[in-house]
């Protein structure tokens with residue numbers, strides 16, 4: 360069996376640590392390095408068993424990963440993903456916060472270099488299904504708003520999951536005009552207001568509410584544990600090896 364050579368960016372983080380563990384324990388994967396910008400704190404992270412790099416050039420040159428699992432933050436994700444593609448490394452991006460413009464640029468770069476790239480702001484199957492169901496519902500009930508609720512350690516808003524849900528809903532309905540009523544409340548993505556809650560005790564939760572004459576449809580997904588992300592992440596790392604362009608959303612690879 361040919362093993363997939365994987366590197367993880369952001370290995371000290373909540374998600375990065377989970378990715379490191381999944382890539383070490385997965386029989387199909389070989390963790391060949393991690394990308395960490397703080398050398399001083401690295402030794403305790405991986406017990407010195409996996410090489411730690413502070414720049415993409417050296418990582419690419421020495422560790423030669425096939426795939427980079429990107430789990431940093433909204434500021435680092437674009438340069439890391441772009442540089443990975445430029446080095447011929449296929450990114451699997453779990454990090455949220457990429458702008459539409461950045462996603463467009465990455466799509467062009469990915470296609471130009473024939474380097475697959477999967478953006479999955481949420482690796483859980485339940486969230487992917489929620490996005491699909493929301494895209495189906497919006498054609499029938501166009502008045503919709505999103506509430507995303509997360510732990511208080513989450514730095515960015517709106518969540519990547521909520522932003523992708525809104526974009527997929529707009530794509531499915533082909534019209535954001537009907538939703539102008541929501542303007543000024545929450546963060547507007549594709550004409551859909553997104554309300555962001557950050558509180559201790561929460562992990563990751565999302566509701567999409569559709570209002571109609573005398574009725575309300577609520578679609579809700581809850582992640583109660585970060586384990587909910589592992590199988591989707593593993594799937595994306597395998598799947599990106601078969602791709603030569605950018606895929607935006609786990610829902611596009613689960614069939």
Ligand SMILES: NC(=O)C1=CN([C@@H]2O[C@H](COP(=O)(O)OP(=O)(O)OC[C@H]3O[C@@H](n4cnc5c(N)ncnc54)[C@H](OP(=O)(O)O)[C@@H]3O)[C@@H](O)[C@H]2O)C=CC1
Nearest residue numbers: 369371372373374394395396431435453454455480481482
């Ligand atoms: N796709 C999914 O299913 C999920 C996605 N996420 C997303 O993943 C991202 C990470 O979340 P989480 O793990 O909770 O966040 P954390 O803050 O726990 O971890 C982020 C880590 O990235 C590091 N980091 C930042 N910039 C760089 C860089 N340039 N190079 C290397 N490391 C860097 C930070 O270290 P430092 O700043 O100290 O250098 C920190 O250790 C977020 O965008 C979150 O929204 C979260 C959960 C699920």
Ligand SMILES: O=C(O)C1=N[C@H](C(=O)O)C[C@H](O)C1
Nearest residue numbers: 455480481513518519520563
């Ligand atoms: O920061 C988090 O925790 C999460 N971030 C992702 C997002 O922004 O959607 C995925 C999940 O919601 C957890």
